[in-house]
Amino acid sequence: MAMNGKGTLLDASSLPVKEFDGIIVGGGGSGMMASLQLAKSGMSTAVVSKVFPTRSHTVSAQGGITCSIQSADPDDDWRWHMFDTVKGSDFIGDQDSIEYMCKEGPEAIFELENMGLPFSRTEEGKIYQRAFGGQSKDYGKGGQAERTCAAADRTGHALLHTLFQANVKAGTNFLSEWFAVDLVKNQNNQVVGVIAFEIESGEPYFLKSKATVLATGGAGRIYQTTSNALINTGDGTGMALRAGFPVQDMEMWQFHPTGIHGHGTLVTEGCRGEGGYLINKDGERFMERYAPNYKDLASRDVVARSMFTEILEGRGCGPDADHVYLKLDHLGPEIVHKRLPGVTELSKRFAHVDPAEHPIPVVPTCHYAMGGIPTNVHGQVISQNPDGTDKIIDGLYAAGEAACVSVHGGNRLGGNSLLDLIVFGRSAGLHIEETFKSGIKMDNPSDDDIDFALRNLNRINISQSGENFVQVKKDLQKTMQMNFGVFRTEELMVNGIKEVSELREKSQNIHLADKSSQFNTARVEALELLNLIEVAEATAISANERKESRGAHSREDYPDRDDENWLKHSIYFSETKQVSKRDVNFRPKQVQAFQPIVRTY
């Protein structure tokens, strides 16, 4: 049954069904780690990915995977990594999850190496590890650690391709360039698969399964400026919210100070380490006002917040006064070209300036979502009972950036994202395998259940007129950028919530002019907008609700951390637009819990 130009309504009775033991939505690091586990166990599995798997955003990760494999330091201890991660999270990371990740990590790293991942090496022939931010020995008392396993500065690429290759070897079934639209639930609130269509033909299917893993990655595209790929539109998060499941800590977005304006690609902090500094439209070195001692080398959140203040107060650069400049030209071509060749290339390529001659236009760039779909350490998605206790959703799993397990809490440490993907993609796969062995019984969905999951696809397919979805997306990105950026106030956020709410109304009435079936990328983009809207609204409302400053969430009107009221996760439901609180886990199994302390570096 093709979706044709006549706008035929799809319904359950005529929708073809494909059935698998497990479905993984997303072909990045966490998805392919989960699929590998399932393929090895002999289960029938499908990886549903809107792009060919090696196009996934994991490929862009550069620095490495942080893990205590005792290569650089034979005395390194996973407990020290755990301490750093808890502290980095500003104490709202779940300690049972962090313990699991740091403890199980080495086995996952060696598994990847055994698969062929071309890690850089030490003189002894071991995996090379480098130093990264927030890393310590001996629970913060023993100085800088070197704990990040690296394959040159292309670790994500090496990891993603190795995982794809291992899946090719294991015979994993890829539904490559398929777009998942919505989850299908039965009457018992169990997830029994997804509605998806093959992009090439436009043919829709009900992909039926007893275990569905959402491994759809981040959603940085809710912002105007992001380091994220164009495909990072929070598809799994949108699907979960529309199915009535909550998201957690969505206010926590990591911003990096120096993204190239208009593009978002990062230029390294090393620019400022070499003597570069930021200037506003008057040529003033404004960081001297905000951080008289450390100036441009103050911590990332301080610098990012100061930049945004300059822009909001009208001292931004460019025709739209929406960025500042990173000045390097005073250093001379010798230093710029020799010490910063990568930045020179990126700047020429994407900012169209040679930094030895002109300053680089930069703006804080949205980089990573600490929040997402709440899960336990097995990747099982969690909802909340009316009394506030956890409720496990049968049939639904999440892993990677789409999930919030929560190992990053309010702020992620560099190198921990790849470890998160690997460890929790694997644990979801293991849990599904175990569950299948013990037997699962689920009721079939009714026709109404399936029709409900088809509603958005139908609405877009039969639209006759309505809003331009490209414009709605642009407006959404602009309001998120202006009102939910690196620092926040109630005034801005209330305004932002209103604007996002208006855009949601518009998104309910978008028009897809091109109804063609074959490789219709406009249809994909229209459906992606619905996911961006869900993620943006969850972010907006959660951010206004958390009345404190913690981790990446800094509020001018509530500048302090409030452990009395907010040593909690925020939990947001799309249906009610309400935020509730959830306890942070302070019950690791093998170590004493780390109690909140003042966070200084």
Place this chain on the structure above:
Amino acid sequence: MHAISASEIKTLRLSIYRYDPLKKEKPYMQDFDIDIPAEKDLMVLDVLMLAKEQDPSISFRRSCREGVCGSDGLNINGKNGLGCITPLSDAVKSNKLSIRPLPGLPVIKDLIVDMKQFVDQYKKVKPYLITDKKVDTREAIPQTIEEREKLDGLYECIMCGCCSTACPSFWWNPDKFLGPAALLQAYRFIADSRDTATEERLEQLEDAFSVFRCHGIMNCVSVCPKGLNPTKAIGEIKKMLVKRAL
């Protein structure tokens, strides 16, 4: 680049290959006038996205937009490359820019080619580590710095397809000649000190087509957006095959 006032706008004549399999018309080139700020050196992908705002039905693949995911391999004014990292200043001739799908593969729609043949050849070389060394999830298989360096220039391939679709030998025998991308991958595992299946790999490559249809034209080298050298890797495989035959 010299400084020009920000308000200056240049109009680029863009020509895009259009094909819709469900329509009866033959493929054709559709022209667009795209206004671009004169002081900015946009990428080819940026211009495609501007054209898509005029006509949302134009189809092309894109993802990372920074040259690492390999989605947007295109034929740009006659030369294969990635749209996202090819600046107009490199590509545009006489204010004209023609964009066609990668040559030699079946076109699905507009700029989107069917990569199946390309991926099938990649899979044929068993692109994964095969080892009879002791594998233990408590430690890494040892490899020296020098052994690891042999993989540089091989493992960085992003599977964009620019090389194989620029290769006349691959156009002629896409089912029997493996093509530069797959052969680069084959050598990446032959060269890996941890892999112990060299003999098995070479045996699979020794027929008249798989490797030996490479005639050293080196189009692959001139178009690779990552600066890799498949011809050199193919040469290494040929040397090993010849040595083995003697």
